Amino acid sequence: MIDKETISEIKNSVNIVDVIGETVALTKAGRNFLGLCPFHGEKTPSFNVVEDKQFYHCFGCGKSGDVFKFIEDYRGVSFMDAVQVIAERAGIPLAAESAGSDRPRQQHPHQALYDIHTEAAKFYHAVLMTTKMGEQARDYLYQRGLTDEVLKHFQIGLAPSEGNYLHQSMAGKFDENTIMNSGLFNLAENNLVYDAFQNRIMFPLTNDSGQVVAFSGRIWQEKPADGHTAKYKNSRATAIFNKSYELYHLDRAKPVIKKSHEVYLMEGFMDVIAAYRAGIENAVASMGTALTPEHVQHLSKYSKKIILSYDGDKAGQAATAKALDELRDLSVEIVRFPDNLDPDEFLAKHSPEDLQHLLTKTRISNVEFLLHYLKPDNIENLQAQIDFLEKMAPIIAKTKSITAQQSYIYMLTDLLSYFEFQQVEQAVNNSRLDGRRERQEEQGYQSYQQAPAVVEQPLSKQLSPLIRAENHLLYRMVHSPLILNQYRLREDFAFATEELQTLYTILLSNGEVTPQDLSQLPDSVQHAWYYMLEANLPEESSDEELREVEETREKELLRKDNQLISKKLREHYHNGNTDAALLDLQQIIEQKEEWSRNGYKTKEVTTLDVQVAEFIRNHKQTGTATDDEINDQLVIPFTLDADGIEDLLQRIQDAGISITDKEGNPSARVLNNEEEEAELSxxxxxxxxxxxxxxxxxxxxxxxxxxxxxxxxxxxxxxxxxxxxxxxxxxxxxxxxxxxxxxxxxxxxxxxxxxxxxxxxxxxxxxxxxxxxxxxxxxxxxxxxxxxxxxxxxxxxxxQARTIRIPVHMVETINKLVREQRNLLQELGQDPTPEQIAERMDMTPDKVREILKIAQEPVSLETPIGEEDDSHLGDFIEDEVIENPVDYTTRVVLREQLDEVLDTLTDREENVLRLRFGLDDGKMRTLEDVGKVFNVTRERIRQIEAKALRKLRHPSRSKPLRDFIED
CATH class of the missing domain: 1.20.120.1810 (Four Helix Bundle (Hemerythrin (Met), subunit A))
Structure with missing residues (x-):
């Protein structure tokens, strides 16, 4: 058994960021590092690595742990195996420490399969490089431009033409079960075992950790001796190999991908080797299969940017178009190879510098590719142009950059002789609005027709004041033996949180909680440990701090008891059990008196306000709340009268939350409050x-x-x-x-x-x-x-309250910042920090953060807006109450300017705004009224209005009207 001191030494000898960074693409985010979680599929990074405390935590799935735990979970090995892996990485020998242990080290359940593939790779490589039978194959590879360095880097080998050479080599090293399950051998009808690969150039395929898991054999002679005609033959699926997941050369490409933040995706092994010969080391390939969702998920762990470099023939271009659909959530660029060539064939006809230039300098976007790929052969035909436009409009509409959209619209217009630019632009705009409507309908359907998916939220997002206080106490005990001893003497002390009590018991027994202790605990307890470590507390503690935390803890425990008793009181009252309800009430009164004696004054209104605000936040997304949820989640003081309860329910409803019963019908309690409302004259x-x-x-x-x-x-x-x-x-x-x-x-x-x-x-x-x-x-x-x-x-x-109206000059600043942010993203290959944006825009990082916040979050009328913080949104509201001669003159001039601006819109957009806002007769109309005039739906009028207002915000139109806004 390895002692605790050695385990601590091993853990302290490595940096968890370096270890995890070999598997997960991490980017600096403040003091921590952020990446895509390797334990669950996600598109937005939520996997945090805390360098100063040497642990990780995923806010998406809740996984957390130290460097040993990561190796355990990621590789599926035991704690001691994880220690062995880290020790080997750190160069710390474990033979002496492990010699006295009677328990053999636990191996990976499929270790024998890994070992036989490793031995097979060495065998094939040795046959190619050192034997006479491999000499002819070597000459063939040399003629194709492969050097000894390339052959060694990719561990390329040769399978002998005789049928059982590999079997003879492996039979004495591995048992029969391992041999037959490896995928390297077949069984003949006479029960004789023979090699699955014969007379083929062998390409070993490794997993993310560099372990050989499969092979692909390529024919190299015109008439191969084994009679196979397939160009490539791949290993069959085994316990360690899934061809829909593994990617060729990924383990060697990872370090370069991490630095460049991009990866080349190619069709074949020889294409990857050609890219390597041209100096491109971050290229990978799928293995004899089309790109799968598993491949995409695998790639996305390392990079969000994919450069598709498939063959230039029709089949390769079709594969590119199909792959674009799978890669729709990632950033994709395409390299088009001329003359129907693939990368290997291109290198055979050109220099490595030419291939490198093609791969790095001639990339095009997915929209540019589809413009070429989907372009019909009979492009001069009107119907063909209509079909082409209908295919491309939704594709262009999905482009986030307005500038890029305009460029693509111009490119598409050049190909369509029957259409003008405005017609193509309108088709793209219609597609964008249709897509937005479909998303809104889908979101609405999910919100109101389906029960919300139950997703276990990370504990850090639902920590109650009680758990926070207990985390605070345990943190101090872990970091201060003196404080731990103080609580050790208090025999009556125990944590109310079960997981923390388990950790406290170990702490009392051992004086510390070691990685080995954690490895033997349930996941919930391990997670609680790392949540506790997340607390950023000062190194120094004081008696006053502990007293305040204890008071908070005791108060929360009493409040919890009060909540349970109040719930019982309501149940007894509704069931007609008056005696039991009175006893509960008496207990609550006694408890309140105890609070007063101990100095814990209740603040019913403030506490209830906080509860209601939290309740509204929790139910805002679903838009509904049941009577039972109100009873369970709100501690309503027994002193609150009927009017107070009615006001409470009204606050919840005014926030846009419907109060219903279990069946989703209006709550009887709320309907009773509506009786008086309905009596009108x-x-x-x-x-x-x-x-x-x-x-x-x-x-x-x-x-x-x-x-x-x-x-x-x-x-x-x-x-x-x-x-x-x-x-x-x-x-x-x-x-x-x-x-x-x-x-x-x-x-x-x-x-x-x-x-x-x-x-x-x-x-x-x-x-x-x-x-x-x-x-x-x-x-x-x-x-x-x-x-x-x-x-x-x-x-x-x-x-309506979620609509943000921001002055034009602020919109310009936001747009400029977004453009610079996009440019930096393309240059750096990752999201830029506020500091990097600030340097580019010549402003302070705090100012950048403020602008980003304004661009993302709702602002009130009293929030300062503008580059100098000298104006408010309220300043832009016109006062129409009093009209003096100056105002009258201003209004006339304003109308003239407004008419000129409206003339720049289309007739429909202008008329919609005039009717909607009563610009001609002073009578504003509803969306439905305007829709009847144009014989369209109210939703269509809303879309036209929104588009027209966006146009009016452009500086070329808004500038003439700015002088009419009072300072």
Missing amino acids: DEELLGSNSAKVNDPVRMYLKEIGVVPLLTNEEEQELAILVEQGDLEAKQRLAEANLRLVVSIAKRYVGRGMQFLDLIQEGNMGLMKAVDKFDYTKGFKFSTYATWWIRQAITRAIAD
């Missing part, structure tokens, strides 16, 4: 000054005011008819409650949406209520509709 609709009611609204109110209200019996009769599919009953039920929509909409005026838009959103909620109304629950339809109308309006307001 016609006078209330027109008599309130809370909303500015213009003539169209008054006419609308008069129309709906003549529709008689329904009795409960009439509502039930209509509901039954609606269930039977009666459309007239559905319309009557809705029309009778239109005034309810107006009443509720008035309460939300001034919150970012026009009154007409609020009414329109409310009407959509009303139609939802008609479809969902369940008269059997005993509620009136107006009560039920109030809930649905309120949900529709509050959700629309919440969506």
